[in-house]
Amino acid sequence: MRVELTVNGETRVLEVEPRMSLLDCLRERLLLTGAHAGCEHGVCGACTVLIDGVPTRSCLMFAVQADGYAITTIEGLTPGPGELSPIQDAFCETHGMQCGYCTPAMILTAHALLASNPTPTRAQIVDAISANICRCTGYAQIVEAIALAAERMSGLNQPGRRP
Amino acid sequence: MLAAGDETRIIAGGQTLVPLMAMRLARPKRLIDIARLSDLAFVRHERDAIAIGATTRQCLLERDALVRADVPLLAKVMPFVGHAAIRARGTIGGSLANADPAAEIPLVAVTLGATMLYREDAANVEIAAADFFLGPMMTTLPAAGCLTAVRFPLWGGARIGVGFHEIGARPGDFAFAAAAAQIALNADGVCQRLALGIGAVAARPLRPDTVAKALEGTRVEARVVQEAVRAALADIDLFSDLHASAEYRRRAAECLAVRAITDAHQSAEAARAS
Numbered sequence: 001m002r003v004e005l006t007v008n009g010e011t012r013v014l015e016v017e018p019r020m021s022l023l024d025c026l027r028e029r030l031l032l033t034g035a036h037a038g039c040e041h042g043v044c045g046a047c048t049v050l051i052d053g054v055p056t057r058s059c060l061m062f063a064v065q066a067d068g069y070a071i072t073t074i075e076g077l078t079p080g081p082g083e084l085s086p087i088q089d090a091f092c093e094t095h096g097m098q099c100g101y102c103t104p105a106m107i108l109t110a111h112a113l114l115a116s117n118p119t120p121t122r123a124q125i126v127d128a129i130s131a132n133i134c135r136c137t138g139y140a141q142i143v144e145a146i147a148l149a150a151e152r153m154s155g156l157n158q159p160g161r162r163p
Numbered sequence: 164m165l166a167a168g169d170e171t172r173i174i175a176g177g178q179t180l181v182p183l184m185a186m187r188l189a190r191p192k193r194l195i196d197i198a199r200l201s202d203l204a205f206v207r208h209e210r211d212a213i214a215i216g217a218t219t220r221q222c223l224l225e226r227d228a229l230v231r232a233d234v235p236l237l238a239k240v241m242p243f244v245g246h247a248a249i250r251a252r253g254t255i256g257g258s259l260a261n262a263d264p265a266a267e268i269p270l271v272a273v274t275l276g277a278t279m280l281y282r283e284d285a286a287n288v289e290i291a292a293a294d295f296f297l298g299p300m301m302t303t304l305p306a307a308g309c310l311t312a313v314r315f316p317l318w319g320g321a322r323i324g325v326g327f328h329e330i331g332a333r334p335g336d337f338a339f340a341a342a343a344a345q346i347a348l349n350a351d352g353v354c355q356r357l358a359l360g361i362g363a364v365a366a367r368p369l370r371p372d373t374v375a376k377a378l379e380g381t382r383v384e385a386r387v388v389q390e391a392v393r394a395a396l397a398d399i400d401l402f403s404d405l406h407a408s409a410e411y412r413r414r415a416a417e418c419l420a421v422r423a424i425t426d427a428h429q430s431a432e433a434a435r436a437s
Contacts, residue, residue: 018194021181041182048248054222055248060181065196109248130335131246 003067007032008076016063023047025063026073034074034104038133045132048105049073055109055131074104077111087111087149096145098136105132110146118154122147165195165307173197173309175218178245178253179261183300203256203311206230212278212314217256221268222247224255234315236275236325236345240267243327246335256310259295262302264402265337265363267329269296273368274343274360277315283308296367318356322348324431326423329363330415332406338363339407340415344423346383348431354383357427359392361420364401364412371395374420383428385421392420 001018004011007030016025023040026032026049038046040059047059050072077085084092087110097103106129113120113128120128125146126139134142165171170192174180177198183189197203203218206229213233215224224230225241244250244258244267258268259279272279272292279295281288283305292313295302304310329341341362347355357378361369377391396413403409 041185042178042249043182045246045248051251054251056251057178057248059185060177061252062177062181062194065177065198128247130333131248 001064003064005030005063005066005071006069007071008073009070014063018062018064020063021059022049022061022063022066022071023058025066026058026071029063032073032075036101036104038101043133044102045105045109046102048108048132050108050112053112053115055105055112072108072111074108077107085111086153087114087146090149090152091142091145094141094145094148096137096142102132102134106134106142110149113146114150114153118150120146120150125150165309171195173260175257176220176253177257178249179257179263179266183261197309198254205312208233209314212316214280214312214314215255216312217260217310218254219256221245221250221253221255221258225250233317234271234275235323236327236343237268237271237315239325239327240271240343243267243329243334243338243341249335255313259313260302260304260310262296262298262300262367263337264299264366264368265331265339265341267327267338267341267343267362270341270343270360270362270368272313272315273362273370274358275315275345276358276370277313279304279310280312280314281308281310287311293370298366318345318347320347320349320355322350322431322434324348324427324429324434326426326428326430328419328422328426330419340364340412340419342416342419342423344420344427346424346427346431348428352382352432354378354381354428357383357424359420359424361396361416364416365399366402369399374424378424383424385425388421388424389417392417392424396420 004013026035035049036046038044042057042060048055049058051069087107125143172191174194174196175198203216205216206227231238258266277292279290324346326344329338331338343360345358349355357375359374373395374391401409401412
């Protein structure tokens with residue numbers, strides 16, 4: 001089946017099997033391997049991508065169902081080659097990862113949270129990432145990373161702008 | 164295509180069906196995707212009810228003003244349906260048609276006595292929620308039927324309160340037990356009407372009407388609530404599995420039902436005061 005996928009701002013026309021999940025399509029056909037296959041039944045959240053800016057399980061969606069939506073993967077968040085987004089930077093700084101398997105999904109989820117709520121409370125951060133399982137960190141540094149990114153992105157930790 | 168056999172299934176959000184397919188519990192040959200049928204995505208007044216189209220996504224219901232005002236129990240329950248990432252794609256019709264025993268939306272439908280509307284060939288059929296759910300993942304929806312909408316009856320009067328509680332391993336996971344309650348009080352604070360539903364403990368959502376009978380016409384005293392709930396659950400066979408035994412589920416369901424009724428009563432009282 002012919003499908004037109006807009007991934008990270010670029011429109012790609014593909015011929016895919018109707019049964020192919022969006023996750024498999026992103027990884028195998030478009031070679032965007034940042035979305036990870038974890039449980040493949042919607043529980044772990046490792047495959048999260050943004051569909052029109054909203055975190056969605058790419059393992060629970062068929063590629064043909066994604067036709068026409070704006071899809072954002074972790075590869076689409078960097079401002080340029082070799083650069084990191086403020087959220088990615090914050091994850092590095094607070095060491096908000098260990099094995100890295102859940103990290104792309106965590107960062108995309110954080111990205112969607114901060115886009116709709118630039119100054120989330122700790123409880124809101126925890127709620128936002130509650131659908132993403134991390135088996136390494138215990139979540140503390142991930143929450144810290146998102147709080148730090150929020151602070152930076154809203155300009156609160158710039159010199160002379162401290163409240 | 165649907166009428167041709169049971170190997171064709173309807174898909175909308177896919178948040179229940181696709182996990183079942185991943186685990187090979189469902190093996191459809193063909194899927195018919197109705198997710199983009201915009202005619203089936205709506206929330207509107209219809210006679211004495213709020214009708215919600217089958218493909219209305221759960222994330223939209225979560226913030227819908229009409230739902231919040233007129234089906235407050237559904238509004239209360241929506242944040243408990245999976246996680247935000249599930250509600251982004253999941254639809255109300257999908258949750259009802261797939262009939263997971265632990266799902267919150269079927270529980271609300273049974274509690275409030277909602278009506279399911281489905282289309283089979285050219286015929287539009289209506290069926291009460293209480294008759295719709297048969298067991299785990301089983302409903303009376305025929306193989307060639309497509310759920311089109313659900314209608315939640317409006318309760319008259321401003322003094323309405325709702326309550327909902329559930330328990331599971333983690334928020335957003337499948338519940339081990341859940342309870343939903345809605346109460347209408349009259350001007351004197353006497354309970355005019357009560358609906359209680361208990362979910363995730365048996366093959367389909369339960370609505371123990373003996374509890375409503377015991378409490379309607381009273382001031383909803385804690386002792387009476389406790390006794391009515393205990394009596395209603397005493398003789399029912401409950402699920403038992405690795406996560407929660409039947410006895411645990413009975414205790415949890417009792418406790419959650421009492422809390423749901425208490426919350427509903429308190430919020431109805433608060434509505435009265437304002």
